[in-house]
Amino acid sequence: MMLKTDYKDEVLTVHLSGELDHNRAANLRAKIDGRVNALRPKTLELDFSKVSFMDSSGIGLIMGRYRSVGLVGGKLRVVNIPDNLTKIFALSGISSLGVLK
């Protein structure tokens, strides 16, 4: 599966799409971390606008990227959370990381 990303002004943006479950998360994790380690961005931005379904694997993916971009000195930003995912984001308590925009 292709991963759509942009890199501009030291911001690496990852455009996630479709259904985000445990099966997809494993693959995304490796691909995103590959780019993070190669580019060492100041900000890693995860764009959720095209994510149609997500279970707690998506929360694990965010927590893991918070760590992996932190290891190269960058910050994580999560943007465009669709309405249908607000329930799982609220339940996860992930807003306490200060990454949701």
Place this chain on the structure above:
Amino acid sequence: MKVINEMHLKFLSKSSNESFARSAVAAFVLELDPTITELADIKTAVSEAVTNAIVHGYQRESGMIYIDVKLTDENNVIIKIRDKGVGIEDIKQAMQPLFTTAESEERAGLGFAVMQSFTDNVKVTSAPQKGTTVTLKKRIIPLK
């Protein structure tokens, strides 16, 4: 309570089947006219239970996962997700939010919390080395 319809699935514990399992259950529940939100809640809860069976129940082994779904005349959906994997030693601990034994897999430890929040009732029975059964219940609110 009368069962008006039921179905059974049996599939291999491959993570590519997570999507199949939640979509199949959601398609079956359509008979009760759920809202999009109710359907998404069921998909999410089933996805969590099936992922647990794959990641924790069978770990690196492969085995079969069984799902039984019943629809009742009171608009209830009863979903049983069963594996014959390693089982859970301490169910209470496993159900604690943020508890996980699979940190290397980046599991957030939220599986049971999601199931509890997205359905009306979650019941877990388990025996070490025999397997685990998770029963989810959700009432589909009838349309006026």
